[in-house]
Every structure is written in structure tokens, then in C-alpha cells.
Amino acid sequence: AVVSTQSTGYTSNSRIIEIQMSMSSRAIELLNLPEDQPSFILDVGCGSGLSGEAITEEGHFWVGMDISPSMLEIAVEREVEGDVILSDIGEGVPFRAGTFDGVVSISVLQWLCNADKVSHNPFKRLRKFFTMLYSSMRQGGRAVFQLYPESPKQMELITEQATRCGFTGGVVVDYPNSTKAKKIFLCLFAGVPVLGAQLPRALGTEGEDTVQYSNERQTGKKRKRGEISKKEWIQNKKQRRRVQGKEVTMDSKYTGRKRKPKF
Numbered sequence: 061a062v063v064s065t066q067s068t069g070y071t072s073n074s075r076i077i078e079i080q081m082s083m084s085s086r087a088i089e090l091l092n093l094p095e096d097q098p099s100f101i102l103d104v105g106c107g108s109g110l111s112g113e114a115i116t117e118e119g120h121f122w123v124g125m126d127i128s129p130s131m132l133e134i135a136v137e138r139e140v141e142g143d144v145i146l147s148d149i150g151e152g153v154p155f156r157a158g159t160f161d162g163v164v165s166i167s168v169l170q171w172l173c174n175a176d177k178v179s180h181n182p183f184k185r186l187r188k189f190f191t192m193l194y195s196s197m198r199q200g201g202r203a204v205f206q207l208y209p210e211s212p213k214q215m216e217l218i219t220e221q222a223t224r225c226g227f228t229g230g231v232v233v234d235y236p237n238s239t240k241a242k243k244i245f246l247c248l249f250a251g252v253p254v255l256g257a258q259l260p261r262a263l264g265t266e267g268e269d270t271v272q273y274s275n276e277r278q279t280g281k282k283r284k285r286g287e288i289s290k291k292e293w294i295q296n297k298k299q300r301r302r303v304q305g306k307e308v309t310m311d312s313k314y315t316g317r318k319r320k321p322k323f
Contacts, residue, residue: 077110080110080111080166080167081110081111081113081114083111083166083167083206083243084110084111084113084114084115084164084166085114085118086206086234086243086245086263087111087164087165087166087204087205087206087245088101088114088115088118088120088164088204089260090202090204090232090245090247090260091162091164091202091204092202092260093118093120093161093162098119098120098121099120099121099161099162100120100121100122100123100159100160100161101115101120101121101122101123101160101161101162101163101164102122102123102124102125102153102155102159102160102162102163102164102193102196103115103122103123103124103125103142103163103164103165104124104125104149104153104163104164104165104168104169104193104205105125105126105127105149105165105166105167105168105169106124106125106126106131106132106135106142106144107124107126107128107131107132107135108131108132108134108135108138109124109134109135109138109140109142109144111124111164111166112124112135112140112141112142112144113140113141115142115164116140116141116142121141121142122141122142123142123143123144123145123155124140124142124143124144124145125144125145125146125147125149125153126144126145126146126147127146127147127148127149129146132144132146149168149172149189150172150180150185150186150188150189151185151188152188152189152191152192153189153192153193153195153196154192155196156196157195157196158196158197158198158199159196159197159198160196160197160198160201161197161198161201162197162201162202162203162204163193163197163201163202163203163204164203164204164205165203165204165205165206165207166206167206167207167208168205168207169205169207169218169246170207170208170209170210170214170218172185172186172189172218173186173209173210173214173217173218182217183217183221186217186218186221186222187221187224187225190221190222190224190225190227191225193225194225194226194227194250197250198250199250199251199252200249200250200251200252201249201250201251202229202247202248202249202250203227203247203248203250204245204246204247204248205245205246205248206243206244206245207244207245207246208244209244215231215244218246219231219246222246222248226250226251227248227249227250228248228249229246229247229248229249229259230246230247230259231244231245231246231247232244232245232247232259232260232262233245233262233265234262234263234264235263235264235265236262236264236265237264237265238264241264247259247260291315294315295311295315298311
């Protein structure tokens, strides 16, 4: 079989290997697996098996799935410890219920938001993936996805679909103030977490970089804003956006006022 030069270049670039191994080790750390026993891990988008090597080094067993035949060929040639499967994650996760103790994925999940074919529907592909993934995990297990969302809207789409399929959890952002070192991890809990529902502490901050959510849906059209007034709520939201470096309109005496209808 002919292996693509792009795949070969990816796995022979020392800088890429270093970054991939670092993110994989961090994802495994966020899984918070028991230290006294090996676990069975699913590597979603395993590629050439670099993240699988990190799993092996931690003393765990793993199975990887990827859509690229050339990347999997490299994994086989490198004689990785785990088994690898050619599979499109948008078509689901073909494993029996309760198979995996944990799930890791590096730089893959955002691709499900793209419609690469006419038949691809991002909503349906995400829903099918998360539904079957939830089923394949043991109750209380964690799934950690390192990803590069194109926008907040894309991240919202991903977390919303995960929530609808039963997952809880949230987002952990390592080094949020660094352009190069910043990494986003989506940490999901399948059912009630055995070791507690608290999200792990992120690196490089004072802990204000974790956003937690649950699968409880909001009822009614209006969301509760606590005891603060509408004006205070708007001002707080605008301040958060300013901190994020986004352009925000100036406050005025009309901020938060209900506009009169025009005829």
C-alpha cells in the first residue's frame, strides 16, 4: 500500500510529535483514571498512534479509530500496542455498551461540524457520535476532547449535542492568556462521575477558565439572571466581552431600557 507523503510528514515532524504527545498526556491526566489498575481507553481519531503511545506509557490498554487509511497504515507499520479501526466517527462508535473506561481525542472533534459531503449533516453526525459514544462508555467514565473550535458558535453546537445525549461536564482552557500555549479541552462525564462532578483545574490560571454545564434544559423563554437587574446583567455581560478583547458599544442612560414600539 502507498502511504501519503502528507501522513508520513506529519508523523516524522519532531515538533508535531512533541505537541501531539504533550496534548495526549494532558488529556489522559484529565481523565483522572485510577492509578492502581490499567484502564481500557478509546482513542477517537487515533491517526498514526501517537496519542496511543502516550496511553501505553501510562500503563493502559487502548483501541483507536480513524477515517484515514494512510494514517492507520503508519500506525500498523510503527507496531503500536493498540488495535486500530478504519471508521468515520460521524457514523457512530461501533462498540458494545460499557466497553470503555475513558475516551481521549486530539484535534479531531471540530471536523464533525463540517459538511464535507452533500449527505453530511453536522447536527445529525454529532448526535449519532455522542449517542453511541455515551453507550460505549461505562457509567461514571470521562471523555476528554482536545479541539480547535472555529468559533464560540461551533463550540456551543458541540456541547449542546453532547448534553442532549446525556453527557455532563464542561470546558477546561489551559493557558487562556497565551496565544501559542492555549489549549481547549472538552471534558465530558458519562452519567454520574464516580470521583465527583468537579471539573479539573486548568493550567496557567487561577481557575477562572473552567465553564461547567449539565444536561438539564432551561424551561420557558426567559432565563433566570439571579437577583440582579436587567441593566446590571447587560453591563456585566459587556464587561466580560471587553475582557475577551471584543468590541462593545459604550454604556449610556438607555442601556437596559425597554424600547417603545414604533409604528
